[in-house]
Amino acid sequence: MDRIQNYIGGALVAPVGGAYLDNYEPATGHVYSHTPASDARDVDAAVAEAREAFPGWAATPAGERARLLLRLADLIEANLEALAEAESTDNGKPVWLARQVDIPRAASNFRFFAHAVTQFASEAHAMGETALNYTLRQPHGVAGCISPWNLPLYLFTWKIAPALAAGNTVVGKPSEVTPLTAYRLSQLCLEAGFPPGMLNVIHGTGPEAGAALVAHRDVPVLSFTGGTKTGAALARTAAPLFKKLSLELGGKNPTIIFADCAYEAMLETTLRSSFANQGEICLCGSRIFVERPIYDRFRDDFVARVEALRVGDPRCDDSRLGAIVSRPHLDKILSYINLAQEEGGTILTGGARVHVEGRCRDGWFVAPTVIEGLAPDCRTNQEEIFGPVVTLMPFDEEEEALAWANGTPYGLAAVLWTENLTRAHRLAARLQAGIVWINCWMLRDLRTPFGGTKQSGVGREGGVEALRFFTEPKNVCIKLS
Numbered sequence: 001m002d003r004i005q006n007y008i009g010g011a012l013v014a015p016v017g018g019a020y021l022d023n024y025e026p027a028t029g030h031v032y033s034h035t036p037a038s039d040a041r042d043v044d045a046a047v048a049e050a051r052e053a054f055p056g057w058a059a060t061p062a063g064e065r066a067r068l069l070l071r072l073a074d075l076i077e078a079n080l081e082a083l084a085e086a087e088s089t090d091n092g093k094p095v096w097l098a099r100q101v102d103i104p105r106a107a108s109n110f111r112f113f114a115h116a117v118t119q120f121a122s123e124a125h126a127m128g129e130t131a132l133n134y135t136l137r138q139p140h141g142v143a144g145c146i147s148p149w150n151l152p153l154y155l156f157t158w159k160i161a162p163a164l165a166a167g168n169t170v171v172g173k174p175s176e177v178t179p180l181t182a183y184r185l186s187q188l189c190l191e192a193g194f195p196p197g198m199l200n201v202i203h204g205t206g207p208e209a210g211a212a213l214v215a216h217r218d219v220p221v222l223s224f225t226g227g228t229k230t231g232a233a234l235a236r237t238a239a240p241l242f243k244k245l246s247l248e249l250g251g252k253n254p255t256i257i258f259a260d261c262a263y264e265a266m267l268e269t270t271l272r273s274s275f276a277n278q279g280e281i282c283l284c285g286s287r288i289f290v291e292r293p294i295y296d297r298f299r300d301d302f303v304a305r306v307e308a309l310r311v312g313d314p315r316c317d318d319s320r321l322g323a324i325v326s327r328p329h330l331d332k333i334l335s336y337i338n339l340a341q342e343e344g345g346t347i348l349t350g351g352a353r354v355h356v357e358g359r360c361r362d363g364w365f366v367a368p369t370v371i372e373g374l375a376p377d378c379r380t381n382q383e384e385i386f387g388p389v390v391t392l393m394p395f396d397e398e399e400e401a402l403a404w405a406n407g408t409p410y411g412l413a414a415v416l417w418t419e420n421l422t423r424a425h426r427l428a429a430r431l432q433a434g435i436v437w438i439n440c441w442m443l444r445d446l447r448t449p450f451g452g453t454k455q456s457g458v459g460r461e462g463g464v465e466a467l468r469f470f471t472e473p474k475n476v477c478i479k480l481s
């Protein structure tokens, strides 16, 4: 059985304590590899290596840093199929999805920030003939990057790439639930000839390895994607240490559908925005508000399309949904389906586990689930489920839909379907969300700011925002006369 290893100081090494955790394949429910149960000693070793590598990497010209990152992007692309299979085995997502989205996007993250850093500039402020100010943007030192299990390599690289491009060295901690592609990435870093210590990857649990990284005094900057509760815990540790912190947290995203929408495109896209990656994307729309004149038509058409989605072995090209990432997460999703019924909801389709025959007979599958008849303020409509479960609610007035959309503690993304341009702009300005998609979903330009408001996060990733986050501005003022 495969033993995953940490990547410290340019070498693949076992955890100091010698302990490993079982790593499960969600589609079969069986252990298929082991991952290090690293602790503070491993984190200390990684941070020490990253510190030592920092001056050299920070002094490396941007063009040279870019060249190395582009080499890694090429290697990711050259290993697309193997990485897609690894991601699917580890996470449960269909392999076609990892092949089309996760792995190409991981390569794009490195490519994008490699190019971006060669174009990154800072400001100058002239004070007439009296003085000149210019702003230096310098890397911080060792950046800690902590990522979740839903888009494992995609989100890990979304942090690592800008941190490295900006001249920081990195200690990354992927989710212990999905460590495999981060391990494969370490192997590719060796092949790419990364200098030792420039990137280090520690595997282990959040409360042990993650917490040690967050608390480490030699890690001045932290970028975290994960749940809101975990984000709050991180902030409690980081604040008294005055660390710079970026938090990308949970969501409970609304989809608002007006009767004048382009119906077919809306239906097709809403199917994806509800159930892509088993609904385990922070950007999925889990609360669907439909204008009353088309509510019945939408409900019937939507349910019919959902029932045609095949749930099955992630290795099969015709499986639209694969397995749920872990047994605890499966139980969480099922408990919310029960809660929805207790709260008076009607299950229109789904609502239970799916038993897949053959090699996946012990796997963790849930049918895509559509629920109606719930109030907007019930727990099912307020708390993040992060699975293939959506609720439908009819609305009469634009103001009502807006109030419901904004009526949760979250504010990550919102989707709006209307052909009325004035209404689209009016609502876009008033929706409490970091990202608003109008007549589309998950259309991403890596230059745009990415992140949430309220309990969905603090700060923005993407484009120049990320390069600014991973650098410290320093103003230099020169008196000219």
Ligand code: NDP
Pocket (backbone or CB within 6 Å): 146, 147, 148, 149, 150, 155, 173, 174, 175, 176, 177, 204, 205, 206, 207, 209, 210, 211, 212, 214, 225, 226, 227, 228, 230, 231, 233, 234, 248, 249, 250, 251, 281, 282, 384, 386, 412, 451, 452, 456, 457
């Ligand atoms: P968690 O918050 O449980 O974990 C995220 C990461 O933090 C994992 O690597 C985890 O390690 C680690 N971690 C857990 N506890 C601690 C701790 N005390 N100190 C340091 N690190 C810790 O989230 P999930 O992995 O369950 O991911 C799902 C969540 O992520 C959802 O809420 C989802 O909305 C959110 N998310 C947000 C996105 C955004 O861009 N806003 C994008 C994608 C997901 P381990 O898993 O090994 O315990």
